[in-house]
Amino acid sequence: MTRFRGYRLHYTDLQAMESMCREADEFPAFFTPPSDDALFIDCGANIGVMMLECKRRWPQAKIVCFEPDPFAFAALQRNVDVNDLPGVRCIEAAVSDREGQATFYGALAATADGRGNSLNAGWAQRPGSTTQTVACRQLSKVIGDRQVDFLKLDIEGSEEAVLGEITDQLPQIQAIYVEVHETPATLAENSVEAITQQLNAAGFTVDAQQRAYEFALPPHLAQWQAAARPTQTQLLCWR
Template identity: 30%
Template sequence: MELASLPNGLELYTESPTEAEYLYKEMYEHGCYDSISLPDDPFVLDVGANIGMFSLYTKQRYPKARIMAFEPIPVTRGILERNIALHGLTDIQVEGHALGAETEADVVFTHYPRLPGNSTRYPEQKQLQIDVCLRLYPDDDTIEQHQGYEVTVPVDRLSRRLPADTRVDLLKVDVEGAEYEVLLGIDPEDWARIDRIILEVQDLDGRLDRINGFLAGKGYRTETMPSPMVEEEILTFLVTAVREGL
């Protein structure tokens, strides 16, 4: 772990300064999460919080925001908590569970120290990304970047973690292949209190259409755009969903 300095002077602890700068450019320069406006004091779920870049970005835009940040990988969660303390952030609750369709006690995830934001329950789904990067950037150390180790984490359903009677202004999901499962972990009665959703989705096996159709069936209007910093061949998109009537 080291303290990375980013182009705007922002400092964050990270295992990978290269990835931290990538996240910075994604949010601060490309504005990939700027398409949704929130109330002045939003309640936000940061599912796949990683080192806390999105939570910090949200608190800078909405200082009164209350955030639940879900990060299951132990080493990454420790860095997340350290970044929260570094910036004196308040009203952020860190949760150590991964989220999925069912409650499970011991689930194997793969953590990539050089690409911690890519850590995943489904490492086999990284093969397309590896193949594209090897072809486009043969001089990069792509194989080494995707060398990881296994960790065992608990998985819970989102509805079991939601505070009672709290409206969710934004549900952000970036969980490397488990997005649909996160949505399946929401009880029917809880959908009515989730106003906005933004997900990163890799379109493998028709996943993008499945998620868009699922959200439309729950009463959301959706928009899809390519993820701005991912190679087109990797098939990664941002899906924004807003409840009809907002």
């Protein structure tokens, strides 16, 4: 356990936690909600660093967190409970373009660095990775007819499919942060170009920023990174 923004923060892996805390310093810097009780949806919440950052800035915010990794989810729920945070709903599921169950790939253990875990085998099935069956939820059914102030999608290679599933509800969303995960082998199913076209068509201004931090991926993925040539691009999207 450590402290983050005055909150108690439980985590599964020290390096992953430190990386997420560094990223929080500038996220979401491009967006200010219109009211203190804004609705945030955090897809790929991990242990809840972004959730805690939002609660520090906007204590009355309502936040829905999705996290399929059972070990990260346990830490996420604990961080909500030990800090006695109102208005936060945690869902142990992966957002997907379909309901049901699916295979989840990656580093799955109580003390694992789970950055990079994904439903997308092309992104997360690597030497030494394990699998687990997890629940999947369609984001459209959670959004319903509600207005969403901010949507975060950091779901390791499934961004294009999920945005396609909520096409009809994109007009209800005011700002989106998408971290697009690409490799040459997965461009046909998930690409910055296709996602930018989706978001432009829905009326968003999109600013693409290459994510090249030295801590963007765990050290144990260095060999895979050299072979697969992955890229991570941040799309900052607003109206």
